Amino acid sequence: MEFNSRAAHTPVLLNEVIGMLEVRENGVYVDATVGLGGHASAILKRIGRDGELIGIDRDEEALSHAAERLGNGRVHLNKGSFSEIGEIVSGLGKQKVDGVLFDLGVSMLQLKEHDRGFSFMSDSRLDMRMDPSQKLSAWEVVNRYQEKDLQLILKEFGEEPLFRKIAKRIATARQSAPINTCAELAELVLQAYGGRGRTHPATRTFQALRIEVNKELEELRAGLSTALGILKIGGRMCVIAYHSLEDRIVKNTFRDLSRAGDVRLLTKKPVVPAREEVLSNPASRSAKLRGIEKI
Numbered sequence: 001m002e003f004n005s006r007a008a009h010t011p012v013l014l015n016e017v018i019g020m021l022e023v024r025e026n027g028v029y030v031d032a033t034v035g036l037g038g039h040a041s042a043i044l045k046r047i048g049r050d051g052e053l054i055g056i057d058r059d060e061e062a063l064s065h066a067a068e069r070l071g072n073g074r075v076h077l078n079k080g081s082f083s084e085i086g087e088i089v090s091g092l093g094k095q096k097v098d099g100v101l102f103d104l105g106v107s108m109l110q111l112k113e114h115d116r117g118f119s120f121m122s123d124s125r126l127d128m129r130m131d132p133s134q135k136l137s138a139w140e141v142v143n144r145y146q147e148k149d150l151q152l153i154l155k156e157f158g159e160e161p162l163f164r165k166i167a168k169r170i171a172t173a174r175q176s177a178p179i180n181t182c183a184e185l186a187e188l189v190l191q192a193y194g195g196r197g198r199t200h201p202a203t204r205t206f207q208a209l210r211i212e213v214n215k216e217l218e219e220l221r222a223g224l225s226t227a228l229g230i231l232k233i234g235g236r237m238c239v240i241a242y243h244s245l246e247d248r249i250v251k252n253t254f255r256d257l258s259r260a261g262d263v264r265l266l267t268k269k270p271v272v273p274a275r276e277e278v279l280s281n282p283a284s285r286s287a288k289l290r291g292i293e294k295i
């Protein structure tokens, strides 16, 4: 069945993001995680005929869905990662922009397309690359990293209490044959836990691998700092994070910038989805939105 990007992706905290960005007519905005174009299409509607939207994603497949949905003269879609935002914007002849949005994490396209290997419920090969042209995949991490490096990743990026036990199981299992699929890895984690509770115990292991494969935390730090550099005075940056490691980086970076007098905080506490949104779109349940204005 063909993937239907409109049906499959409901943008998270959409009204809150649009309100916080104060999207204005004729403005220039960067959607650094354009994904399937949900937030981008709402921004486009508000910037009028003379506004411009620069949409960035490291996933080429997402960009082609976004192009289908957004395609017209006011949109510039670019393949790239957060660390390349500055070059992309200056390559388009722009110095400063009115707003930047980051909606972190993976898209429904990446999660639901089973051959992308993100989901512990899938039988596909361990992969998890947001950019499939990148070399490092989850398969390499699971089958080639030393046990002590696996421990570190599980502990730091998964906040996994059984990091030693799971790393040991992986190291032992791969001695007889490589661990090829998401389901095989999920089963090893399940064994380490001796069964499952309300959430599948492999959730933390899969989060850790995804962060390592896509260098998500380094990317986020680089992205926040570059985005601040390209914002006009009075320009706004909004970030939606989906897990505590990301949110902590956003919170601390914004706090430090505010203390240094570079920005005004738009959110003392993060904005979270209302109950109705969580009920209609469970993928929004862990979302936390924070924003700043450059001063």
Ligand SMILES: C[S@@+](CC[C@H](N)C(=O)[O-])C[C@H]1O[C@@H](n2cnc3c(N)ncnc32)[C@H](O)[C@@H]1O
Residues within 6 Å of the ligand: 009, 010, 011, 012, 032, 033, 034, 035, 036, 037, 038, 039, 040, 056, 057, 058, 059, 062, 080, 081, 082, 083, 103, 104, 105, 106, 107, 108, 130, 219, 220
């Ligand atoms: C949650 S989705 C965005 C969905 C989008 N807001 C929408 O409404 O359709 C996150 C997207 O960000 C992209 N992404 C994540 N980290 C990235 C990075 N460091 N550089 C560029 N794109 C990234 C992913 O490939 C994914 O398509």
